[in-house]
Amino acid sequence: MEDQKLKEYIDALVEEKVNEKTLAFQNQLENIQQQLSTVQVRENEKITMLVTSFELDKVIPAFIIANGAASFGMDVTLFFTLWGINALKEKSIYKGKNIKEKMITMMLPSNPKSTTISRLNMMGVGTSMMKMMMKENNIETLPDLIDLSIDMGAKLIACQMTMGMMGITTDEIRKDVDFGGVALYIEEASESNITLTF
């Protein structure tokens, strides 16, 4: 009888100890599982582009690559600065601007349709020919490529510093565009697998 009691006592003691020990392991295991699940849902591959030019031969490749990358399921961010911002304009506004801003507004393109090639433009003849050849080869126009990139989930960011300098207002820029500065670009670029400049 004594033996039986002793046995029960020892069993209970052992079980308690085992539970105590395994609890630590269990917690550890749960921790690891949690970490694993966060690793598995890690962010997508990402591409960031810096677009400073508005020439057809720079800005078209930028959007072709943007759309291609989006088709591969990548997160795509395009940061537009200096002349690149022209690709995001939908109209020119003169109201409320000072004389210098009005002058630069007059000289800048008012929408992406007016992009020209950087070489052999020949007063627009070269550009027209190039655009004709693109059409014959079923290559989308710049405005179509821009719309497509938005549709594919690309994030377009206009540089606020350039806009401030040139007096470009947010009303002149298309609605689906974000605004930001160098910090936003660096943040996006630092998380990217690919960065390109156009």
Added chain:
Amino acid sequence: MPIVKIAKTIRTIEVSEQIEVLATDPAFKADVEAWIRKTGHLLISYTEEGRNRIAIIEKTK
């Protein structure tokens, strides 16, 4: 851009359904093969008839 059209269409179909793509892009074969490798969908068949390139792709996930 055929690859963009494929990517857009594949989102709208169910897993194990197939799409047929007709393209004239000279780089289509290389593009579609790279896309398949990267996204893990299945290239069921690829044929060329003159300028036309036809690919059949199955959605796997």
